[in-house]
Amino acid sequence: MLTIISLKEPKLTIMKSTKFIFIFAFFICETIIGQKAESIRLRHTIQQQFLSNEFPSKNDKLNINDTLQLDSLFSYVNKSWKSFVKDSLINNKSNISVQALNNLDAYSYYLTLRSITGQNELNNDIEYHLFKNYMLPSLINDYQFIKTNPSLSNLKLIWAGSLSNTLGYGVKYYDNTETFRSYYELFKNLKVLLQSLGNSDNETKAYAAKLLNFLQYYDFEIETKKQYFNNQQDISFTYFITGISTNKYPKENVMPFGKTLIKFYLSKGENDKCFAILNNLFFNTTNDVLPRDTLSKWYNIVDPANGSKIYNETLSKFSSNYFKTDKRSPIHLPQKWNLILNSVSQEKIKNAKYILIDFWYSNCSPCIAEVPKLNEFYSVLKDREDLVFISINADFSHTQKDSSYVFETAKKYSIKFPVVSDNKQTNFTKQFNVSGYPSKFIINNQGQLIAKEDGSLITLSSFYDFIKINK
Numbered sequence: 446m447l448t449i450i451s452l453k454e455p456k457l458t459i460m461k462s463t464k465f466i467f468i469f470a471f472f473i474c475e476t477i478i479g480q481k482a483e484s485i486r487l488r489h490t491i492q493q494q495f496l497s498n499e500f501p502s503k504n505d506k507l508n509i510n511d512t513l514q515l516d517s518l519f520s521y522v523n524k525s526w527k528s529f530v531k532d533s534l535i536n537n538k539s540n541i542s543v544q545a546l547n548n549l550d551a552y553s554y555y556l557t558l559r560s561i562t563g564q565n566e567l568n569n570d571i572e573y574h575l576f577k578n579y580m581l582p583s584l585i586n587d588y589q590f591i592k593t594n595p596s597l598s599n600l601k602l603i604w605a606g607s608l609s610n611t612l613g614y615g616v617k618y619y620d621n622t623e624t625f626r627s628y629y630e631l632f633k634n635l636k637v638l639l640q641s642l643g644n645s646d647n648e649t650k651a652y653a654a655k656l657l658n659f660l661q662y663y664d665f666e667i668e669t670k671k672q673y674f675n676n677q678q679d680i681s682f683t684y685f686i687t688g689i690s691t692n693k694y695p696k697e698n699v700m701p702f703g704k705t706l707i708k709f710y711l712s713k714g715e716n717d718k719c720f721a722i723l724n725n726l727f728f729n730t731t732n733d734v735l736p737r738d739t740l741s742k743w744y745n746i747v748d749p750a751n752g753s754k755i756y757n758e759t760l761s762k763f764s765s766n767y768f769k770t771d772k773r774s775p776i777h778l779p780q781k782w783n784l785i786l787n788s789v790s791q792e793k794i795k796n797a798k799y800i801l802i803d804f805w806y807s808n809c810s811p812c813i814a815e816v817p818k819l820n821e822f823y824s825v826l827k828d829r830e831d832l833v834f835i836s837i838n839a840d841f842s843h844t845q846k847d848s849s850y851v852f853e854t855a856k857k858y859s860i861k862f863p864v865v866s867d868n869k870q871t872n873f874t875k876q877f878n879v880s881g882y883p884s885k886f887i888i889n890n891q892g893q894l895i896a897k898e899d900g901s902l903i904t905l906s907s908f909y910d911f912i913k914i915n916k
Contacts, residue, residue, distance in 0.1 A: 489604050492553045493808045495529060506563035512574040519579055522557055545590055545602055551580035552606035559810030576614035577624050584611045588635050597649040608659050609881050616666045625674055632667055636660050665693040678709055689729045696734045696901030719747040727759050731767045731899050733906030766914050767898045775892035776876050785848050786855045786864040797833040801908050802886045806839040807854045809882040816858050818905060823862035832912060837865045842874045
């Protein structure tokens, strides 16, 4: 069994310390010229840079097979980070709280584990332990710190990566009383805090609203599972049906809980409720979210004698084309796409009917893990004249890295598809309102967004369905 003891001792070399002192000095310069909050806002950036430096990507990945190894790893990570804070960050004449600096944000744990293991999906025991003992406590610590002084600079300690990943794990692991209650309490309290900032200055109000959007995205799902967890299954059933039919329940999460509800009502002999769930799932989800063959099996489980007939009757009423043109303002397309790697002719882009876009950045573990699948997708798509696939790197908005860095990173991960490096001029990240990574979009040649009728996110599976529909 491979143990964490084999990792290097938690100390920084002079080169590493010098590098990060220089990085942090840049942030302090911004403080001196009047942007005092900037250094706190960028805490997650400093942490990600630190972790990337401590755990550079290697071919040989560490196997984490049990929670003791996970605890050993994060004991080392925390000790190493606090040592760096003490040696390089706390004597900087800025107003960053040592308490705030010492707290590794939730995404740092998520990023480290995936960088170390090279895996985007881990077994449930490891993931649950990661959420319960590291990600959730980290977000709770940040909330408690912000509550004492809800300034904009403190509010920006919570950023999209930490919040969305922690919320996502929270709705996935809802079957433990103590953990779910802690999670629900944080969700409710953070929501109240953010809503209370509605009368603040415009920047604070806007940032609070951005975080509120993440909470509201999971609102129906959390309430649904709370009722089920409290043995109020019929209320949970109503929440679930209402949520999926009004696009308030995250569609990518309907399958596991839908299955849970069906099993419960099947055990009670209430087949009518099972079919109500199945029919709502059928008409309010898409094939890439909930495969039709999976639904077919569920119909047969509920009614072995008539399930296939009921499924086929339902299928005959269902349209396979679930894409529509979004009514929002179109994206401003550049006259010339500045492709820095794996170039495609400007003429082809201009003449294409649709552009399929993937947003990523270098410190996003799920983004990097998806590269081989995107390479495969591009190989299927690259000869099409009506469709073009372009990846947009967002390193500039995260770590101010320039296109030369993006170029080397893309080569390092053997990216075969076209790469654009976002910058101040194009500002695609803001135009598309990207809030999480990886994020995928489809636009037509007029810059209009193509959305899914069920309101769910565009995924790689959506890309495959789209190119099949648009032959």
